[in-house]
Amino acid sequence: MADVLKTRHMMSAMSRAPCILLCLPLLLSGCEPERGMGSSRDFTSPVDVACVDKALRQTFGMVERWDYVSDGGTFPDGTPFAYYKWNDGVAWTTLHIGAVGEATRISHQFTGIGAALPQTSFPPAMKAMAKASSTLQTACGMNLSGMEWREIGQRVEALD
Incomplete structure (x- = not known):
């Protein structure tokens, strides 16, 4: 059971990774000088x-x-x-x-x-x-x- 929960947690984190990678440049860009x-x-x-x-x-x-x-x-x-x-x-x-x-x-x-x-x-x-x-x-x-x-x-x- 612990292995199943660990796998689900890893899959959930991996599914959020593309969103984080797409949003990170927007967060880091800030305002134009x-x-x-x-x-x-x-x-x-x-x-x-x-x-x-x-x-x-x-x-x-x-x-x-x-x-x-x-x-x-x-x-x-x-x-x-x-x-x-x-x-x-x-x-x-x-x-x-x-x-x-x-x-x-x-x-x-x-x-x-x-x-x-x-x-x-x-x-x-x-x-x-x-x-x-x-x-x-x-x-x-x-x-x-x-x-x-x-x-x-x-x-x-x-x-x-």
Whole structure:
């Protein structure tokens, strides 16, 4: 009887093995990493989000905007704008605006998810970001100069 129970237990474990082998890569893969470049800074002056929305739409045409409440992560409640997409949406240039106490946090990024972005994608994105910064300075009085750029998940030769 003990041999029968031992055999059944082994057969049961063996029947689960294909499922475990198929599911294991999914469990180990996790989330795709963010890649690209960005900068972030807290400003003491308030930001007119409606002015930002209008200026980006006039400059770039199609702009995606979301207003959200923070999930407790690193960025506060706020409004992100996606105004330039590269390679049919593989990567986006975004501007996030959110309140942090008495300050306003602004984050400007060009990022994609997954594989490293080609180095050739950065110069046009940086040109779009410079255009957005200039537009926002003129239209809304937002001075985004002096924000330090950092690499996100990959080397970015255009920052050298």
